[in-house]
Amino acid sequence: MPEYLPHGVAREDFQAALAEIRKIVGAAWVFSDPEGDLQPYLDHMSAVPPETRMPSAAISAASVAEVQAVLQVANQYKLPLWTYGNGKNFAYGGPAPKQAGYLVLDLKRMNRILEVNEESGYCLVEPGVSYFQLYQHLQEKGYKLWIDCAAPGWGGMIGNALEHGAGYTPYADHFLFSCGMEVLLADGQLLRTGMGAMPGNTSWQLFKYGFGPYVDGMFSQGNFGIVTKMGFWLMPVPPAYKPFMVTYEKEEDIGPLMDILRPLKMNMVIQNGVVIEHISYSASVQRLRKQLWDKPGIIPDERWREIAKELDLGMWNIYGALYGLPENVEMTWQMVQHELTRIPGAKVYLQGDRPADDAGWNYREKLMRGEPNMTEFNLVNWDGGGHLNFTPMAAMTGKNAAEMFALFKELLNRHGFDMICEEVAMFRTMITLVMIMFDPRDEDARQRADACARELVAIAKQHGYGELKANLTYMDTIADMYDGQGGALRKVNQVIKDALDPNGILSPGKSGIWPSNWTGPRT
Ligand SMILES: Cc1cc2nc3c(=O)[nH]c(=O)nc-3n(C[C@H](O)[C@H](O)[C@H](O)COP(=O)(O)OP(=O)(O)OC[C@H]3O[C@@H](n4cnc5c(N)ncnc54)[C@H](O)[C@@H]3O)c2cc1C
Known part of the structure; x- marks a missing residue:
């Protein structure tokens, strides 16, 4: 196993720094064995091998005073600290730091x-x-x-x-x-x-x-x-809560549906974060890929249509809810139902209409009233556990919804991946959440996933769809999307970074923001 050190820090200095940090947080809360206690700090879902992001150490601090003292040591020895709370940012890098040799500052124990x-x-x-x-x-x-x-x-x-x-x-x-x-x-x-x-x-x-x-x-x-x-x-807690699902038969329905949804969202008739699941998304939560398709290549459209029938779902399935006084909710529902069923073939489902063991309805119904669960995480099992998320954003219009779906479907299919996606509507915008699922044990699949991800960002930029989040690998690529006015935004971020963190110790490279004096790699 190679030795992992922070860039530019000599081994003796690193050991001296760790000794000081052990005194601050307690020896039991500093982890530094790449083959042992650092293993939970690796990300197994991204398209790069986990070891390429092996931390040099992880520190689990329990209080503001401890973090302050750790910062003092980090400033003295110029240690890059990669900070997070729960470290469950899977699909974007999970518990791993951006680069090998960083120290993870894990704040899970600060949980009051x-x-x-x-x-x-x-x-x-x-x-x-x-x-x-x-x-x-x-x-x-x-x-x-x-x-x-x-x-x-x-x-x-x-x-x-x-x-x-x-x-x-x-x-x-x-x-x-x-x-x-x-x-x-x-x-x-x-x-x-x-x-x-x-x-x-x-x-x-x-x-x-x-x-x-x-x-x-x-x-x-x-x-x-x-x-x-x-x-x-x-x-x-509202006096009344009315979750609903409406299913749509055709893939082309997404455009008209988004246009119907926009005024309902803009006027806050439907107040919650509305999700429109493509059948691929619904199916991947409930089934393994191999249960649905045992032939080589991507799942063809015809098979998706069959799967929709088998699961008693549509090609698109919208989940939303109404909240408020019972009379208001019922009155509003009449309008919402009328609007959402204007598309031929639309079918409405309310509480009690789906089978008791319908995993899809059950977890969505919980989420729309804030009951946490892990059902959706099933989808990472789709094809071996590799998983990159992208969330390009656009104005909430039918044209954008249809265009984004078509563009990214063509892209993913061309790289040999099923188009697993949902469209999410917030106040006036929509995102097309695209999931690139692959088997991380397969080197060829990793490389295709990476190439697909990079092309996805390029296509999104070309069409004016801004990506909102970045997996560790693509932070600079995505920051480059926002390069208007001569790159003014990145320049301002740079000035702030250098002013507030002159030693460049806090999460170097996060969101494409590097300290000016950073001499290490930028991967
Ligand atoms: C199947 C699946 C479904 C998902 N569904 C959703 C979803 O519905 N909604 C959604 O939003 N996301 C979703 N995600 C993405 C992700 O899993 C969640 O956003 C998750 O909550 C992020 O992990 P976390 O909360 O533990 O954050 P952390 O990993 O703790 O933090 C995330 C980042 O925030 C920064 N940060 C955290 N704490 C601090 C701090 N104290 N100070 C400074 N910076 C800090 C760090 O840069 C860190 O990397 C999904 C992912 C998968 C794989």
Whole structure:
């Protein structure tokens, strides 16, 4: 096994730094054996071999004071720290750092739920708090509040929101519904944002902006600080909740459907994060690929149509829900039903209409009322466990929905992959969530997945569809999409990075932001 060291740091210095860090967090919370306790810090889903991102060490800190002390050591020895909360960012790099030799700063043990306020509907949590944990806490205490969770319930409230993640209730945009942060800057300075900057304030978790520039966004999807606390609004349990699914027979229905959906979303008639699953997505959650197709090559359209019939689904299947007073919900439903069934062949399903063991309906129904679960994670078993996600965004129009689907389907099929996708509608935009699934043990499949991913970004850029998240491998490629005005955005990020983190110790390369003085590799 080769030795993994941070770039430019001598072995003796690295050992001296680790000795100091062990004194800070306790020897039991520093991991440094590539063949042993560092194995959980590898990502087995991406298109590069896991060892190419082997950390030199992982540090599990338990408090703000410990993180501050670790920062001091990192500044002294110029150690690159790759920070996260739960480390479940699978499909984007999971628990691995961007490059081999980085130190992972794992904040899973900082998992206190510091406050839940039922009267005003919010919580304040630390970075290690998962959806499961917060949900369970609310249930145990009997709070009449819902959380909003990503599909994998083991994700973290803070990590997911910082990555601009999304869920399925009306509070689906997690960063939008966050309110107030506590951040450690690279030099160990503690900062509270918004109203939190004012000692004794009563509305840190209630009003986002405080006074002056709104800086919270700088600490999302970047590397300007370490978030140690974050507030989130929690939705009061509504008197009525009406989940629904409507199925559509033809692949071409996606265009008209998106045009029907837009005014319903813009006017907030349907308030939640709406998902339109292609049959491939629905099937991959419920079946293994080999159960559905045993011939070489991609699954052909004809077979997808059969699969839709076998699962009693459409080629597209929309999941949404209504919330509010029972009378209002019923009245609104009449309009929603009328609109969503304007497409010939549309079939409506409500609570109780699907078989009791319908895994697809059951987990979606839970997600739309914020009950975390792991059902959707089944889909990573589709073809061996390799998995790259892409989320190109466009205006919510039928033209974009149809065009994106056609473009990316052609691309994936050409590279030998099934087009596993869903389209998700938020306030005025839509994303086409494309999943490149491959067998990571197959070198040829890895290379095709990588080539497909790079071409996907190029096509998206050509058509003006901005990618929103990046797997570790494609951070620079995706940052390059946003190169308007002479690359002004990257230049501003660079200035901020160098000013706030002069030693370049915080997550070098995250979202394509590298310290100016970085001399190491950029993979
Ligand atoms: C099958 C499948 C389904 C998925 N469904 C969804 C979905 O419905 N919605 C969705 O949003 N995502 C989804 N994802 C993507 C991903 O799994 C989730 O977003 C997950 O919640 C991210 O992991 P995490 O919450 O543990 O975040 P982490 O891995 O802890 O953090 C993510 C990133 O945020 C930054 N970060 C985290 N904590 C801090 C901190 N304290 N300070 C500074 N930076 C920090 C780091 O850059 C880190 O890499 C899905 C993935 C798969 C494979």
